Amino acid sequence: MIPYGRQDINQADIDAVIEVLCSDFLTQGPKVPLFEKTILEYCHAKHAVAVSSATSALHLACLALGLGKGDWLWTTPITFVASANCGLYCGAEVDFVDIDPRTYNISPQALEAKLIKAEKVKALPKVVVVVHLCGQPCDMESISQLSRKYGFRIIEDASHAIGGKYKGEPIGNCHYSDITVFSFHPVKIITTAEGGMALTNDRELSAKMELLRSHGITRDVELMTQAPDGPWYYQQIDLGFNYRMTDLQAALGISQFTRLDRYVEQRHELAQCYNEELKSLPITLPWQHLDSYSGLHLYVVRLQRDELSKTHREIFEALRAAGVGVNLHYIPVHTQPYYREKGFHAGDFPEAEAYYEEAISLPLYPGLSHEQQESVISVLKENLK
C-alpha cells in the first residue's frame, strides 16, 4: 500500500540520534535549546518552546493565554480533534466556525457573522485556533483585524504548515497571532517521532509555557517566593506537566530541519504533477491562494459527485483495494460522539460537512517515487471514469 504520508529518515538522522544516545544527556541536554533556536530563527519568531507533541503545545498555548472555565475557544470543524480538545483541557467551552468552501480553512466571513451574534449575548471567544489546513495559510490579515475588533487571542495550529509562507514571510513568525504551534509527528513535514513546538514573540507567554512544560517548577531565583535554601533548591510555583521534548527527539529534528526547504519543494513538484495529470477528472483540485506558499502537508481532492456514478465510500474502498492508501482529513470534529454529547449536530456546519462527503487525501510525501505517483494517477483515472 502506498501511504498518504510517510517520514524520510536518512543516515545523518540515525547518526544524530545515536550521538545523543552515547552522550551524557538523553533529555534536558543541549539539543532541545539548539532545536528551538534553529526553528525560531528560520521562522523569524522571538521565542520557541519545544514540547512532547503539538497537542501539548496547544494545551500550553491555551493556558498561557489564560483560557479557563467560563471562556470560549472557537476553531474550525475540519481539523484534527486536538485543535478543539485543548480548549476542553482548560475547562473552557468549545465552538466551531464553518470553513471557506475554496480553501477549506476557517472562513473569515463566517467568523465575523458569528462574532457579531456572540457580542450581542456577551459570549465572545477568548481564543480562536486557526488551522492552516494542508499547509495553506488561513486569511490571517482578516482574522487578526477581527481579533483587534472583538478582543480575542489567536493560536495558529500550523501542524501542516512548517516551511510555508504567508505574504512572503515564514509561517511561525506570529505577526498575525499570539502563538503558533507545529507538529513533528512522522506524517508531518519534518519529524521528531512525537514532538511539537510553540512559537511566540511575547516573552511572558513563552516563559509561562516553559514553566508549565516542566511541572510548573522554576530554578529562577527572581520567580521564587523566598531565597533558595541551597544549591539544590527549586520551587513549584504553578501546576504544570511533563510535556518536555527529549534530546533524542530534538537531535532528530535538527537533522531533519536541514532538509525542510527541499522537502517542501518536493511536495510542490509532486503536487504540480497531480495538478497536470488529474485536471480533466471529475474532481476539484486544491486551490492555492496567490499570496501564500503552502507547506503542502496534504493534497486533498474533492469528488464532483454529480459527475460520478460511484459513491465517495466506494471510490475510497476501490483506491485502497488497488494499493493506494488514500485517507480523509478530517471527520468534522463536531460530529464526533464526544462533541455530539455536548449538543452539536449534523447540519451545524454545512460547508464542513459537504467537504467531508467529498474529500480524499492522495499520497504526498518526499519519498514518493515517480513510478508510485504514476500508479496512483492511473488507479485514480480508472476509478473516476
Ligand SMILES: *Cc1c(COP(=O)(O)O)cnc(C)c1O
Ligand atoms: C497532527 C495534528 C495535531 C496533533 O499533533 P501531535 O503532534 O500528534 O499532537 C494537531 N492539529 C493538527 C491540525 C494536526 O494535523
